Each structure stands twice: as C-alpha cells, then as structure tokens.
Amino acid sequence: MMQTDTQRVAEIDRMVRLFYERSFDDPVLGPIFFDEIHDLEPHILRVADFWTDHLRGTKKYKGNTYAVHMKLKFEPEAFDNWLKVFESAASDSLSPDDAAKAIRIAHHMAGSFKVGLFPFTGKDGRPSRVPD
Ligand code: HEM
C-alpha cells in the first residue's frame, strides 16, 4: 500500500518519541536528559524537524547540533547507549530503508561528535576532553 506524506512524517514523530521514552529509561542517558531537557515537547518537535530534513528533504531544522552537545557533560561511553537506543527506536518505527539511512547518519554524527568532544586519549586509554 502506498503511504501518504502525512504517514511518512508521522513515522518520524513516532521514532523520536520512542527514542526519548527509551532514553529516559536508560541508566546512562536518563539522568543526562532529565537534567538538560526541561520542556520535552518543543525539544521533540525540533529533533523531529532535524530527522524530517534528512529523511524527507525538508529544510525545517534551524540549529547547530555540534554546539548543543559541546555544552553537555557526559562520558564518551554515553555514545554507545545513545546509538543502541537510537537503533532500536529507528528499527521499530521507520521503514527498513529509512531506518538504515537514519542509523548511518547517527553513526556518522556520533563519531564526529566523539572526536570533536574527546580529542585526546587519557592515561587509561579512554577518549578524553583534556590532554594528559
Ligand atoms: C560534528 C561534526 C559533524 C556533524 C555534526 C556532521 C553531520 C552530518 C550530517 C547531518 C550529514 C547529512 C547526512 C544526510 O542527510 O545524508 C553529514 C554528511 C556528511 N558528512 Fe558530516 N558531520 C560532521 C563532521 C564531518 C567530518 C569531519 C567529515 C569529513 C572528514 C564529514 C563528512 C561528511 C560526508 C562526506 C557526508 C556526506 C555523505 C553521507 O551522507 O554520509 N562530516 N554530516
């Protein structure tokens, strides 16, 4: 059955909501999101705009994702949790093609964020924000 455009955008809205439901339940992401996101609904709409641009070719999102994450305090391992939750939310709400595309973009951004935010290697061999 052909999907209407509305259904295709509704899938993205569902994906973002599922992502936040599961993130708030995640032991690593939950406390970060709880501390930082005080007004969830406008946040969800902004993130949905971001994904609609990349999956549907719109130009809705106005922002700078890297700058937003620069201000956050979290350990590099949080990316593993983030990607795991994102993959599950994308796979459970998007078509297989869209899910694969979104997951590819998310991995690219997580990798870029990680080298940008944790450019050094600490004595323990973990990515670090500061030089040894
Ligand atoms: C924090 C830094 C970065 C962010 C937030 C970022 C974000 C993005 C986003 C959102 C896309 C669009 C994907 C799509 O709609 O299909 C993209 C594509 C791309 N980026 Fe980055 N990027 C970053 C750093 C980099 C760096 C350092 C390189 C190269 C060394 C790079 C190379 C590319 C390439 C080649 C594409 C197009 C191919 C693709 O879609 O996979 N990016 N990036």
Ligand code: HEM
């Ligand atoms: C360790 C992993 C991550 C954590 C803990 C995290 C956490 C957060 C938090 C707390 C916010 C809200 C900040 C605020 O409103 O002030 C946010 C915004 C956002 N995040 Fe992440 N994030 C992570 C990785 C990623 C990745 C890999 C992507 C790639 C798609 C991403 C995409 C976004 C977008 C699009 C926004 C909205 C930015 C805006 O408001 O303009 N995040 N993130």
